[in-house]
Amino acid sequence: MVVAGDDALAHRLAAELRGVYGEQVTLVVPPAQRSVRPPVVGRTRATALFDRVSAAVNRASGTGNGNGNGGNGGGDGAALAGARVGEPPGSERVVEAAELTEDVLGNAGVERAAALALVYDDDETNIRAALTARRLNPRIRLVLRLYNRRLGQHIEALLDQASALAGAPLRAGAQGPGTSGDPGGPGDPGRDVYDASTTVLSDADTAAPALAATAVAGTSKVVQTDGLMLRAVERPPPAPGEVADPGLCTLALLSATANDPAGADGSEGSGSQGPQLLPDEGAVAGATGRGTVVLENVSYAGPELSSGRGVVPSFGSLLSRRLRWSFAGLVACVVGLAVASMLVTGERPLQATYLTLLDLFAINDPAIGEPLGRQILQLCSGMVGLLLLPVLLAAVLEALGTFRSGSALRKPPRGLSGHVVLLGVGKIGTRVLARLRELHIPVVCVEADPEARGLALARRLRVPVVLGDVTQEGVLEAAKIRRAHALLALTSADTTNLEAVLYARSVQPDLRVVLRLYDDDFATAVYRTLRAAHPGALTRSRSVSHLAAPAFAGAMMGRQILGAIPVERRVLLFAAIDVGGHPQLEGRTVGEAFRAGSWRVLALDTAPRGQRRAASAASSRGPSLVWDLPATYVLKPEDRVVLAATRRGLAELLGRRPRRRAGT
Numbered sequence: 001m002v003v004a005g006d007d008a009l010a011h012r013l014a015a016e017l018r019g020v021y022g023e024q025v026t027l028v029v030p031p032a033q034r035s036v037r038p039p040v041v042g043r044t045r046a047t048a049l050f051d052r053v054s055a056a057v058n059r060a061s062g063t064g065n066g067n068g069n070g071g072n073g074g075g076d077g078a079a080l081a082g083a084r085v086g087e088p089p090g091s092e093r094v095v096e097a098a099e100l101t102e103d104v105l106g107n108a109g110v111e112r113a114a115a116l117a118l119v120y121d122d123d124e125t126n127i128r129a130a131l132t133a134r135r136l137n138p139r140i141r142l143v144l145r146l147y148n149r150r151l152g153q154h155i156e157a158l159l160d161q162a163s164a165l166a167g168a169p170l171r172a173g174a175q176g177p178g179t180s181g182d183p184g185g186p187g188d189p190g191r192d193v194y195d196a197s198t199t200v201l202s203d204a205d206t207a208a209p210a211l212a213a214t215a216v217a218g219t220s221k222v223v224q225t226d227g228l229m230l231r232a233v234e235r236p237p238p239a240p241g242e243v244a245d246p247g248l249c250t251l252a253l254l255s256a257t258a259n260d261p262a263g264a265d266g267s268e269g270s271g272s273q274g275p276q277l278l279p280d281e282g283a284v285a286g287a288t289g290r291g292t293v294v295l296e297n298v299s300y301a302g303p304e305l306s307s308g309r310g311v312v313p314s315f316g317s318l319l320s321r322r323l324r325w326s327f328a329g330l331v332a333c334v335v336g337l338a339v340a341s342m343l344v345t346g347e348r349p350l351q352a353t354y355l356t357l358l359d360l361f362a363i364n365d366p367a368i369g370e371p372l373g374r375q376i377l378q379l380c381s382g383m384v385g386l387l388l389l390p391v392l393l394a395a396v397l398e399a400l401g402t403f404r405s406g407s408a409l410r411k412p413p414r415g416l417s418g419h420v421v422l423l424g425v426g427k428i429g430t431r432v433l434a435r436l437r438e439l440h441i442p443v444v445c446v447e448a449d450p451e452a453r454g455l456a457l458a459r460r461l462r463v464p465v466v467l468g469d470v471t472q473e474g475v476l477e478a479a480k481i482r483r484a485h486a487l488l489a490l491t492s493a494d495t496t497n498l499e500a501v502l503y504a505r506s507v508q509p510d511l512r513v514v515l516r517l518y519d520d521d522f523a524t525a526v527y528r529t530l531r532a533a534h535p536g537a538l539t540r541s542r543s544v545s546h547l548a549a550p551a552f553a554g555a556m557m558g559r560q561i562l563g564a565i566p567v568e569r570r571v572l573l574f575a576a577i578d579v580g581g582h583p584q585l586e587g588r589t590v591g592e593a594f595r596a597g598s599w600r601v602l603a604l605d606t607a608p609r610g611q612r613r614a615a616s617a618a619s620s621r622g623p624s625l626v627w628d629l630p631a632t633y634v635l636k637p638e639d640r641v642v643l644a645a646t647r648r649g650l651a652e653l654l655g656r657r658p659r660r661r662a663g664t
């Protein structure tokens with residue numbers, strides 16, 4: 001396996017492939033002296049700030065020991081892989097290159113590799129390298145990190161077509177080469193069929209549902225990709241005498257103290273008190289006082305509908321409420337004058353209305369020599385016409401102002417409360433903003449860069465935005481932080497996120513906060529310290545690379561990873577797998593195929609084999625997805641199933657043979 005990238009995701013992905021799947025990995029990273037990234041630049045300042053907070057908490061608790069985990073935050077992202085760049089541990093080889101050229105790819109062994117992951121932060125770099133890699137090795141499995149969804153679909157089709165023209169077999173769900181030694185050399189007996197497919201993923205799309213769901217209690221966790229939607233929801237423990245609704249199935253048991261803001265962090269090291277993924281019925285029945293994550297729905301969905309209003313305002317939004325009432329009053333006056341004219345002159349209703357409008361616009365002949373009542377009505381119509389002129393002028397000016405402000409950013413309205421303050425609308429923040437608006441949650445964005453990519457979405461959705469540096473005084477106050485429900489700090493700099501959270505907690509101690517931090521070790525240390533400092537408030541720290549790496553690793557193994565749902569600080573993966581070739585599934589019933597803590601079959605895709613991929617991406621709901629499979633249904637080799645799996649469970653299900661290592 002070859003992994004090439006320039007940030008924490010590359011190191012996390014390499015560690016995932018080594019530690020979970022036991023793969024030989026070549027990691028391509030920029031040289032150490034050139035790999036200075038904005039998050040790392042701010043790390044020293046953030047660590048110092050964090051150390052001061054830790055010291056204050058320790059002094060308050062009467063202990064002299066600092067939080068040792070906090071020191072990990074100052075390290076380079078390579079610490080995620082277990083060693084620094086240039087000191088490869090075990091089966092990992094590190095190649096340093098400032099630019100991913102053809103020679104660098106050749107030196108990394110792309111011509112003989114089973115899979116290549118391109119996870120640079122720049123889309124153009126990943127596309128350029130993918131085209132080169134496909135030319136060097138048409139049989140290699142490619143996994144690309146792209147933010148642009150539409151471009152990703154075209155690139156995926158283009159690279160798959162290039163592989164097909166080169167004669168490499170393309171088979172969705174086929175296993176890659178699983179032999180020891182040469183992962184791509186020819187002529188090895190017992191080799192599986194090559195899967196020269198291309199998978200395009202986005203770390204922003206993978207992490208956004210988790211971040212959005214963490215910020216707001218009670219929201220569903222949704223995995224939606226290629227037209228398939230899986231919806232899960234966290235449910236609190238049932239009250240005494242009540243029975244919890246299991247939904248379609250129970251995906252996880254939450255930590256024993258998950259509902260306590262100062263409870264366990266829910267990591268893999270939490271022991272029996274931590275979350276249990278894919279429990280069996282006995283574990284669910286015996287887990288009293290623990291919340292659950294249950295599957296609510298599995299379905300095919302069409303393309304997402306755009307939420308919010310567009311840049312062009314609707315007709316009702318062109319005029320203010322006061323102006324609309326003015327027009328309503330004038331219309332009522334016209335109707336009253338028309339009725340009075342009909343009664344006085346005896347004209348038909350249409351004729352009376354016509355004469356009233358002529359008098360209103362002062363284009364009728366004077367009512368000289370006509371009855372007194374007619375003359376009085378003409379004078380009244382003229383007065384109403386005089387009132388109509390300023391109202392029309394005000395309407396024109398207000399409509400022009402509305403059109404001008406339609407392309408401008410809104411300011412937070414007065415009296416706003418119970419909203420979510422979102423710091424940073426870059427790649428991650430933009431996806432989280434879209435997810436929050438889909439849930440109809442009020443949001444106020446704070447962004448320092450007036451050219452940030454998420455401002456266009458905020459403008460289209462009419463979301464209030466505060467432009468300014470969040471570390472400056474008055475910026476968070478402008479976002480109504482005192483009346484906010486939650487704070488999402490998702491900028492690319494640790495120091496900004498940490499400083500904003502500390503200041504927000506000083507203003508509102510019980511504020512729900514979610515931080516995006518560079519690596520998971522630092523995120524864990526910050527989480528524990530903030531939890532100790534504010535035991536009554538809900539605190540969550542998240543690493544995007546930690547949330548996204550399992551999906552990228554699964555795609556490199558040749559499986560269609562649909563997405564991931566975080567369960568506290570662990571991850572549950574969803575994948576679409578062909579039953580054929582998997583002895584753990586083939587010929588077994590659904591009940592027999594279930595392995596607690598490893599994997600569970602959720603649904604059966606009954607679409608024709610050749611149309612599954614195309615059908616799942618179609619906008620119609622034609623494909624049939626059977627999600628209520630009976631436990632006695634026997635899985636056949638031609639079946640394709642959607643299953644939930646843990647990271648290690650998915651690695652075991654893939655059936656990769658262990659590689660021979662030196663000295664064994």
